Amino acid sequence: MxxxxxxxxxxxxxxxxxxxxxxxxxxxxxxxxxxxxxxxxxxxxxxxxxxxxxxxxxxxxxxxxxxxxxxxxxxxxxxxxxxxxxxxxxxxxxxxxxxxxxxxxxxxxxxxxxxxxxxxxxxxxxxxxxxxxxxxxxxxxxxxxxxxxxxxxxxxxxxxxxxxxxxxxxxxxxxxxxxxxxxxxxxxxxxxxxxxxxxxxxxxxxxxxxxxxxxxxxxxxxxxxxxxxxxxxxxxxxGKSLETAQPRQASATTDLARKPLLQAHITSMHYGKSEALRNIELDVHEGEFVSVIGLNGAGKTTLFNSILGFVNYTGDVRFHDQTLKARQPSAIASLGIALCPETRELFSYMSVRENLELGGHALDAAARVRQLGWVYGLFPILRERAGQSAHTLSGGEQQMLTIGRALMQKPHLLMLDEPTLGLAPKVIEDISSVLTRLQQESGLTVLLAEQNLTFSLKHSDRIYLLETGSLRWNGPAERFAAEVGQDLL
Known part of the structure; x- marks a missing residue:
């Protein structure tokens, strides 16, 4: 009945x-x-x-x-x-x-x-x-x-x-x-x-x-x-079938034998009495593109928030071999880490240009102008929309602005949290093209949290798979589909 x-x-x-x-x-x-x-x-x-x-x-x-x-x-x-x-x-x-x-x-x-x-x-x-x-x-x-x-x-x-x-x-x-x-x-x-x-x-x-x-x-x-x-x-x-995503070859400039740029050793992280992360060991080397993948609720954003000092955790995170433990998020950002948050966090009633210039506030005037021109070259639509308020942009344009604002910091490490969430396939392709260009032209180090495997595999050197707050698998992207890619749901 x-x-x-x-x-x-x-x-x-x-x-x-x-x-x-x-x-x-x-x-x-x-x-x-x-x-x-x-x-x-x-x-x-x-x-x-x-x-x-x-x-x-x-x-x-x-x-x-x-x-x-x-x-x-x-x-x-x-x-x-x-x-x-x-x-x-x-x-x-x-x-x-x-x-x-x-x-x-x-x-x-x-x-x-x-x-x-x-x-x-x-x-x-x-x-x-x-x-x-x-x-x-x-x-x-x-x-x-x-x-x-x-x-x-x-x-x-x-x-x-x-x-x-x-x-x-x-x-x-x-x-x-x-x-x-x-x-x-x-x-x-x-x-x-x-x-x-x-x-x-x-x-x-x-x-x-x-x-x-x-x-x-x-x-x-x-x-x-x-x-x-x-x-x-x-x-x-x-995302689409894993077979359609060809993992890129590891960067020739990446030396995995060298000390990592970022090292995270998080033994535990709690929200109140709920343990959100346990026994996380993650590292990212200079010039690498590393993806942290997993379903909703796996702990990807929590891991990023731990690295960036937004939440307390047990363990240690090191960047350029300096501990980030107990540092304020602003101090961590000043070391050269830029975040594109899942929620974007744009200044809605400020213009596109004003949002970008805020991202580059620590640069001198000449460097800020040069960096702004470079970002406009990556995202021409932002130049066209420079005078518009951020809230008038489409979802895809807002995501481009979020990435552009982070790049205005001239970061050593760019952290992208779910950049494809809610975007149309064409917009995802445009953002993917920009990331490919960044990898080829600048050698930027990227740490990506993403659920869209097709998008992740296309760019990643290595993959970390999170499940309910714990690491289930990590290794080269080219091994992922064969070893665990068909058994995720």
């Missing part, structure tokens, strides 16, 4: 079509996996379904009843609830009290916890494995128990449908296995589950069906095995 049926769900945010006529259904006793690259609209689909975000159009039916226009608390009463990616417990209450409060009826007239409610709370806690921490407060809990508490609060409403947003984010493999067992037991008890997660392998091993989203639309629905082998699914995650 179909418990939840979603059809024609759409949502605009300004000029962005975040979700475009999305449709899916899930039956009692079934788990549906909702996957897709970063920015594909997965989490937005869940918040639209739950009524947290109001849809522009579309239908959401629970047991045949239209609930799309109901407030969220009424949707919860109707039998659907959601576990969010980030834990939100009441900090002053114990674990048991958090669950008890979730069990209270939706009324102003019950203030005391009854013996029955207390018993139910303990049963829910036992079901998710929280018996041993019932009287502790959230601040004292390990990360996995905080996630268990969020699931317990959701289970307190005895839902017919459970929406899970990134339930495995930040969990160790053993903890992921434990949560999978819990979700399977809920499915077997008749609950319908919709699960969004970046951990594609964990999802594929758990769910009954998979829906794949890209650019707000559903592009595939079927069995997990079919999803991981589907050519279109692989393309939206990694």
């Amino acid at each position: 179909t418990t939840l049926e979603v059809a024609g769900l759409s949502k605009h945010f300004g000029g962005l079509q975040a979700v475009d006529h999305m449709a899916f259904s899930v039956d009692s006793g079934e788990i549906l996996g909702l996957i897709g690259p970063n920015g594909s609209g997965k989490s937005t689909t869940l918040t639209l379904t739950m009524g947290i975000t109001r849809a522009d159009s579309g239908s959401v039916k629970l047991d045949g009843r239209e609930i799309a226009r109901l407030p969220t608390h009424e949707i919860t009463k109707a039998g659907m609830t959601m576990v969010f990616q980030h834990s939100r417990p009441l900090r002053r209450q114990t674990v048991l009290e958090n669950i008890q409060l979730a069990l209270l009826p939706d009324t102003f007239f019950q203030w005391r916890i009854s013996a029955k409610t207390n018993e139910q709370a303990r049963e829910v806690a036992h079901r998710v494995g929280l018996d041993h921490v019932l009287h502790q407060r959230p601040a004292s809990l390990p990360f996995a128990d905080l996630r268990r508490l969020e699931v317990a609060k959701a289970l307190a409403s005895n839902p017919k449908v459970l929406l899970l947003d990134e339930p495995f984010a930040g969990l160790a493999p053993r903890e992921t296995s434990e949560f999978s067992t819990l979700f399977l037991s809920m499915r077997d008890a008749g609950c319908a589950i919709v699960l969004v997660d970046h951990n594609v392998k964990a999802v594929a091993e758990l769910v009954d069906r998979i829906s794949v989203m890209h650019a707000g639309q559903k592009i595939f629905e079927g069995s997990p095995s079919d999803a991981t082998q589907n050519a279109r699914v692989k393309e939206v995650y990694f």
